[in-house]
Amino acid sequence: MRNIKLTIEYDGKDFNGWQKQPNKLNIQGEIERAIEIITGGEKVELIASGRTDAGVNALGQVANFRTESTMPIEKMAYAINSQLKKAIRVQKAEEVDEKFHSRYTCKKKTYRYTINNSEQGSAIFRYMQYHYPVKLDENKMNEGVKYLIGEHDFKSFKASGTSSKSSVRVIYDAKVWREGDLIHIELTGNGFLYNMIRIIAGTLIEVGEGAIEPAEVQAILEAKDRSRAGKTVSPSGLCLMGVEYE
Amino acid sequence: MRNIKLTIEYDGKDFNGWQKQPNKLNIQGEIERAIEIITGGEKVELIASGRTDAGVNALGQVANFRTESTMPIEKMAYAINSQLKKAIRVQKAEEVDEKFHSRYTCKKKTYRYTINNSEQGSAIFRYMQYHYPVKLDENKMNEGVKYLIGEHDFKSFKASGTSSKSSVRVIYDAKVWREGDLIHIELTGNGFLYNMIRIIAGTLIEVGEGAIEPAEVQAILEAKDRSRAGKTVSPSGLCLMGVEYE
Numbered sequence: 001m002r003n004i005k006l007t008i009e010y011d012g013k014d015f016n017g018w019q020k021q022p023n024k025l026n027i028q029g030e031i032e033r034a035i036e037i038i039t040g041g042e043k044v045e046l047i048a049s050g051r052t053d054a055g056v057n058a059l060g061q062v063a064n065f066r067t068e069s070t071m072p073i074e075k076m077a078y079a080i081n082s083q084l085k086k087a088i089r090v091q092k093a094e095e096v097d098e099k100f101h102s103r104y105t106c107k108k109k110t111y112r113y114t115i116n117n118s119e120q121g122s123a124i125f126r127y128m129q130y131h132y133p134v135k136l137d138e139n140k141m142n143e144g145v146k147y148l149i150g151e152h153d154f155k156s157f158k159a160s161g162t163s164s165k166s167s168v169r170v171i172y173d174a175k176v177w178r179e180g181d182l183i184h185i186e187l188t189g190n191g192f193l194y195n196m197i198r199i200i201a202g203t204l205i206e207v208g209e210g211a212i213e214p215a216e217v218q219a220i221l222e223a224k225d226r227s228r229a230g231k232t233v234s235p236s237g238l239c240l241m242g243v244e245y246e
Numbered sequence: 247m248r249n250i251k252l253t254i255e256y257d258g259k260d261f262n263g264w265q266k267q268p269n270k271l272n273i274q275g276e277i278e279r280a281i282e283i284i285t286g287g288e289k290v291e292l293i294a295s296g297r298t299d300a301g302v303n304a305l306g307q308v309a310n311f312r313t314e315s316t317m318p319i320e321k322m323a324y325a326i327n328s329q330l331k332k333a334i335r336v337q338k339a340e341e342v343d344e345k346f347h348s349r350y351t352c353k354k355k356t357y358r359y360t361i362n363n364s365e366q367g368s369a370i371f372r373y374m375q376y377h378y379p380v381k382l383d384e385n386k387m388n389e390g391v392k393y394l395i396g397e398h399d400f401k402s403f404k405a406s407g408t409s410s411k412s413s414v415r416v417i418y419d420a421k422v423w424r425e426g427d428l429i430h431i432e433l434t435g436n437g438f439l440y441n442m443i444r445i446i447a448g449t450l451i452e453v454g455e456g457a458i459e460p461a462e463v464q465a466i467l468e469a470k471d472r473s474r475a476g477k478t479v480s481p482s483g484l485c486l487m488g489v490e491y492e
Contacts, residue, residue: 009368009369009370010369010370011369011370011372057370059370077365077366078365078366081366086367086369086372087369087372088369089366089367089368089369090366091364091365091366118337119323119324119337120323120324120327120335120336120337121332121335122255122335123255123256123257123332123333123334123335124255124256124257124303124305124374126257126332126333128370
């Protein structure tokens with residue numbers, strides 16, 4: 001069986017998230033259906049680096065599937081896209097080693113959360129940004145986010161009620177910067193807990209508006225208590241930028 | 247009567263263009279309705295710098311209206327936006343001289359046309375770009391567009407069948423550049439004919455793919471013949487960036 005790796009962009013607002021579920025438009029199901037058509041009926045399982053929630057965008061999601069198809073690899077992205085809604089685009093298709101697994105062999109993921117910090121927000125980019133009109137200090141936010149770098153138990157930044165064995169994760173890089181009216185929060189880690197980045201963004205907003213000090217981020221982290229962190233902010237600001245493998 | 251100038255951003259894909267028309271969602275009508283609500287019933291006429299077609303975006307459209315309202319000017323944008331769909335955002339409201347007229351006193355308009363020149367196109371930005379996968383030479387396109395600078399009769403770049411007294415316009419600046427997979431065409435002029443920028447973009451695409459030489463743009467301009475120019479390309483790539491007044 002060939003093992004095919006896809007790099008995928010999608011517009012999260014048009015779907016109820018990545019995961020396949022009955023009667024709800026989802027990204028996984030749409031791509032599996034397209035692959036079934038172009039392979040003449042193969043029912044594949046498309047494994048992503050991780051699920052993304054409803055409304056979350058991706059510029060560089062990675063997923064793989066196994067196929068008996070003999071279609072040349074350079075035609076694969078065109079063929080799949082020809083059967084997909086334009087809100088999903090396969091940007092690249094590559095043939096990979098049989099050991100490649102989008103989830104298990106993933107080394108790093110990078111997510112970006114974008115806040116529109118203008119008075120009125122954007123009309124055109126409203127599904128790619130979270131509008132927060134109170135003036136934020138991006139330098140304080142950048143100071144605060146640095147406390148998250150390293151291996152930590154991120155229980156304070158995990159949605160309550162979610163079951164996952166361990167809430168220990170490694171963040172390799174974290175930064176916040178301003179680009180005009182936009183504030184970007186970018187995190188690279190070995191994996192993220194459910195809602196973790198949206199809760200981190202909500203907490204950093206409190207830092208940016210001066211409600212809490214940057215050093216408080218460390219205290220929140222150490223408390224291992226969800227109630228100490230900020231709100232879970234809108235999925236529309238979140239984008240999976242890319243996934244790295246060995 | 248106070249004269250109020252609005253600077254407006256909108257997401258063109260959600261409307262049948264700027265102009266008010268019955269039974270079709272349009273930007274002018276939506277904003278006039280919002281103003282009627284916040285002024286407690288005034289039926290104003292909102293005059294734009296120019297109409298934009300269905301699907302065309304704006305980051306900096308300008309429009310003005312006259313009102314008896316005594317609402318403080320700094321509250322006006324918030325109040326209007328509170329009554330509008332999020333696909334339209336008033337970015338700024340200013341009180342201006344009674345002689346100010348969005349259309350008649352306009353000096354310069356800047357439009358940008360954006361081509362996505364990647365193989366598969368973008369999912370997230372599909373309504374802000376025109377996808378053209380054939381590799382384009384942006385340097386040749388930039389050479390070609392320079393022939394349009396100055397005062398010319400742009401009849402070759404006017405939609406056939408449109409009645410306008412004169413097709414003479416002045417282009418002050420015109421340039422084409424690449425930003426990764428994107429190619430931007432930006433034109434600043436004293437006004438543009440119906441479909442003019444979309445036809446210019448279609449012609450420059452022919453230059454970029456090598457179908458015609460850059461110098462051919464001058465020959466097309468001088469021919470004053472619509473059939474000599476390129477296709478009218480998609481409105482989704484077009485954005486009104488800003489309007490300048492004295």
